[in-house]
Amino acid sequence: MGWLFIAPFVLVFVAFLLAPLGYALYLSLFTKGLATGTRFSGLENYIHAFSDPQFLKGVWFVIRFSLVLIPVQMAVSLAAALVLDQLTTKLAKFSRLMIFLPYAVPAVIGALMWGFLYSPSFGPMQQVFSLFHASAPFLLSQDNVFYGLLNVVTWQWAGYYMIIIYAALQGIDPSLYEAAKIDGASPRQVAFRIKVPLVSSALVLILIFALIGTLQFFSEPQILGPVANGSITPDFTPNIYAFNLAFGYAQFNYASAISFSLGIVVFIAVYIFMFATRKKGSTLS
Amino acid sequence: MSAATAAASASASAPVLSPPRRPKPRRNVVAHTFLGVLVLYFLVPIWWLFVASTKDAEGLFSGASGAMWFDRNVNLVANVQDLFTYNGGEYLRWLGNSVLYAASGGLGATAISVLAGYGFAKYKFPGRNLTFALLLGAVMVPMTALVIPTFILLSNLKLTDTVWAVILPSLLSPFGVYLMRVYAAEAVPDELLDAARVDGAGELRIFFQVALPLLRPALVTVLLLSVVGTWNNYFLPLAMLSTAKLYPLTVGIGLWSQLASSNNGGGHSLWSLIIVGSFVSIIPLVVAFLTLQKYWQGGLSLGSLK
Numbered sequence: 001m002g003w004l005f006i007a008p009f010v011l012v013f014v015a016f017l018l019a020p021l022g023y024a025l026y027l028s029l030f031t032k033g034l035a036t037g038t039r040f041s042g043l044e045n046y047i048h049a050f051s052d053p054q055f056l057k058g059v060w061f062v063i064r065f066s067l068v069l070i071p072v073q074m075a076v077s078l079a080a081a082l083v084l085d086q087l088t089t090k091l092a093k094f095s096r097l098m099i100f101l102p103y104a105v106p107a108v109i110g111a112l113m114w115g116f117l118y119s120p121s122f123g124p125m126q127q128v129f130s131l132f133h134a135s136a137p138f139l140l141s142q143d144n145v146f147y148g149l150l151n152v153v154t155w156q157w158a159g160y161y162m163i164i165i166y167a168a169l170q171g172i173d174p175s176l177y178e179a180a181k182i183d184g185a186s187p188r189q190v191a192f193r194i195k196v197p198l199v200s201s202a203l204v205l206i207l208i209f210a211l212i213g214t215l216q217f218f219s220e221p222q223i224l225g226p227v228a229n230g231s232i233t234p235d236f237t238p239n240i241y242a243f244n245l246a247f248g249y250a251q252f253n254y255a256s257a258i259s260f261s262l263g264i265v266v267f268i269a270v271y272i273f274m275f276a277t278r279k280k281g282s283t284l285s
Numbered sequence: 286m287s288a289a290t291a292a293a294s295a296s297a298s299a300p301v302l303s304p305p306r307r308p309k310p311r312r313n314v315v316a317h318t319f320l321g322v323l324v325l326y327f328l329v330p331i332w333w334l335f336v337a338s339t340k341d342a343e344g345l346f347s348g349a350s351g352a353m354w355f356d357r358n359v360n361l362v363a364n365v366q367d368l369f370t371y372n373g374g375e376y377l378r379w380l381g382n383s384v385l386y387a388a389s390g391g392l393g394a395t396a397i398s399v400l401a402g403y404g405f406a407k408y409k410f411p412g413r414n415l416t417f418a419l420l421l422g423a424v425m426v427p428m429t430a431l432v433i434p435t436f437i438l439l440s441n442l443k444l445t446d447t448v449w450a451v452i453l454p455s456l457l458s459p460f461g462v463y464l465m466r467v468y469a470a471e472a473v474p475d476e477l478l479d480a481a482r483v484d485g486a487g488e489l490r491i492f493f494q495v496a497l498p499l500l501r502p503a504l505v506t507v508l509l510l511s512v513v514g515t516w517n518n519y520f521l522p523l524a525m526l527s528t529a530k531l532y533p534l535t536v537g538i539g540l541w542s543q544l545a546s547s548n549n550g551g552g553h554s555l556w557s558l559i560i561v562g563s564f565v566s567i568i569p570l571v572v573a574f575l576t577l578q579k580y581w582q583g584g585l586s587l588g589s590l591k
Contacts, residue, residue: 001488002408006416009401009462016435016457017423024434080323083316095320097575099327104570106517108535109563112542113330116337116560124333124352159327208425216427219519223539226546239429243524246433255433263430270425 021263028257038253045257054235055258059265062237065146066214073154073210074203077161082191084162085169096166100159107156111220114152115140115227140228152220157213161206168202169195204277208270215266218243238262329353331567338364338564342554364561376562378530379537383516383566385448386533390455391512398458398507402465403496407473417466423459429520436524450525451533455515461507468503469496505580516570534566 003010031041049055084096102110117123118139129136139148172195180190196203218239225232225240234248235241238258246255336355337345341363344356368376405417435454439445444453473496481491497504519535526532529540538559545555574581 002404002410002413004488005404005408005492006401008397010416012397012453012456013420013423013459016454017426017431017459020431020434020438021426023438027434027437076323079319083319087313087316087320089317091317092320095324097578098324101331101571101574102327104513104574105331105567106519106535108517108519108539109567110330112538112559112563113334117330117333127351155327155330212425212427216429218429219535222519222523223542226543239520242433243520246436247524252433252437256437259430259433263426266427266430267422267425 021260024256024260027253028260030253032251032253045254046261048254049257049261054241055238055261058235058238058241059262062215062217065150065217066211068146069150069153069214070207070210072150073158073161074206076154076158077206078165078196078203080158080162081165081169082195084166085195086187096163100163102156102158103160103163105156107219108223110156111152111223114148114155115224118148119227138229140224140231142231145228145231149220149224152224153214153217156220157210161210164206165199165202168199172198204274207277208273211270211273212266215269216262238265334560334564334567338557338561340364340557342557345554345557345560361561364557365565368558368561368565371558375529375537376534376558376565379532379534380566382448382531383533383535384569386451386455386518386522387512387516389452390515391508393452393456394458394461394511394515395504395508397456398461398465398511399497399500399504400492401462402467402503403469403473403492403500405462405466406469407475407478407496420459420462424463428457432520432524435521439525445525446527446531448531451518451522451531454521455511455518458507458511458514461511464507465500465503469500472499472503502580505577509577509581513570534562538562538566 028045029040029042030038031044032038080095080099084092105113118125120126120136120138123136125136125139137144139145139151176194176198177190180194185193216239217237221232221236222240222243225236234244239262242255242258242262245251245258333353336353339359339361340356341358341360344358344360405413431454436445436450439450444450477495478491481495486494516533517535518533519539522531522533522536523539526536529537532540541555541559541562545559
């Protein structure tokens with residue numbers, strides 16, 4: 001009887017997860033040459049991928065990006081959630097909604113908006129900076145694009161993460177705070193010794209989401225590419241690279257290998273991370 | 286005298302009129318300032334978008350009051366008219382497509398998730414643990430890594446560049462199933478199901494009449510997450526669709542932005558269309574989130590319960 005209930009899911013799971021993965025694996029073991037036609041080439045595509053400077057550059061970028069982004073995002077969302085958890089004012093309630101709002105904005109639109117705000121011809125940055133007789137930095141230039149994107153993604157997701165942490169904080173039994181107060185704990189101690197440990201499983205969940213999301217970074221750089229004056233290259237992130245290989249150059253075999261490699265990189269990264277935080281929370285077990 | 290009695294009666298009745306006062310919440314200036322700064326940061330882009338969508342093409346570049354305030358003439362209505370009629374009304378078509386993809390993908394994914402979550406939580410059957418372990422692994426598979434393989438698979442079936450190419454892959458939601466399982470395990474007591482069985486109710490009837498009402502909070506959450514996910518999706522439709530008529534808003538506006546950057550708008554100011562189009566496109570979800578607050582605020586933490 002149980003199978004009947006999960007049958008539709010199994011069907012979708014097989015058709016749109018196992019089958020594409022299996023097919024990608026199969027395709028990635030072949031190479032299409034102009035003269036030779038399609039031939040079996042074993043792991044050649046993977047050896048090529050992991051020594052392809054363009055792919056490695058993209059992987060290195062998303063790893064660096066997550067190493068900076070995730071702590072920043074966590075700090076903003078945790079701080080906001082802790083502050084909101086303490087206040088019951090109207091302003092606090094309003095703030096909670098407003099901070100969450102960007103979650104309802106598609107990544108494409110979020111990226112476009114920030115692109116406009118960064119823009120020297122539309123945006124307010126130039127006006128602000130000219131008050132101080134300085135010229136505004138272009139946040140999508142070669143040197144700044146890392147930070148420009150960091151800001152877009154933080155803006156987009158911090159509110160969603162804040163709500164998850166906030167809801168977990170609200171679920172804590174308030175009698176714990178009373179007990180801590182009687183024992184003479186300061187508000188800071190209550191926050192860091194009681195609240196943070198008790199929401200650690202929410203934090204782990206968020207970290208995993210953020211990690212998976214960032215390693216497959218695509219929409220924002222893809223959208224900002226045309227307005228970034230060339231600082232966002234066709235191999236900027238692994239996903240953009242795979243997309244361009246597949247749809248720009250019709251190299252579907254190699255693109256499959258890149259997609260599969262990216263999947264493996266994400267899987268391993270998440271696994272390492274879950275192993276490292278296993279003691280603190282059992283989020284997905 | 287009368288003043289004294291009035292004062293006395295006032296003081297006597299005061300405790301009755303107002304319930305025992307809780308200590309006044311401390312006016313935490315630092316905390317409120319911090320919140321104010323955050324709200325400013327999160328609202329500025331949306332405010333800018335709103336202001337910019339009221340400007341005409343000229344005001345956009347050289348507005349009298351700067352980028353963050355309205356220009357002299359407010360042009361919103363004309364801009365929206367322009368948006369809805371440009372190029373044969375393709376924007377409205379994209380809007381309709383977005384609604385179609387989000388509604389069918391979201392409803393479908395939710396229905397599949399609630400069935401499967403309930404099945405995993407409440408039935409023992411051979412292969413259950415293996416299937417669920419596979420599902421947990423799938424939560425960690427980046428969905429975009431599946432896009433290109435799925436494209437190749439569907440193109441062999443001649444399904445790419447159809448609405449199915451966007452809707453069918455959107456039905457996959459391992460995280461939704463995981464949420465529903467966690468929730469169903471707690472919210473639906475086994476005793477209740479057994480009692481219904483003793484009364485002679487069939488399994489399907491038990492699911493629809495006993496379990497489903499109890500699962501409603503999680504149901505709304507999964508629905509919201511999958512509708513937002515499909516509405517906001519970009520990579521999947523971008524890869525799958527090549528006919529502009531089938532685009533959802535995200536891909537359509539992305540296309541306009543590309544045309545505008547390479548100056549292919551054919552004399553029409555695409556930038557102001559993109560700005561108004563972006564503004565109009567965020568209204569449905571923003572309104573939905575603001576009006577459905579009580580449904581999603583608790584629900585979004587479900588994933589971290591266990």
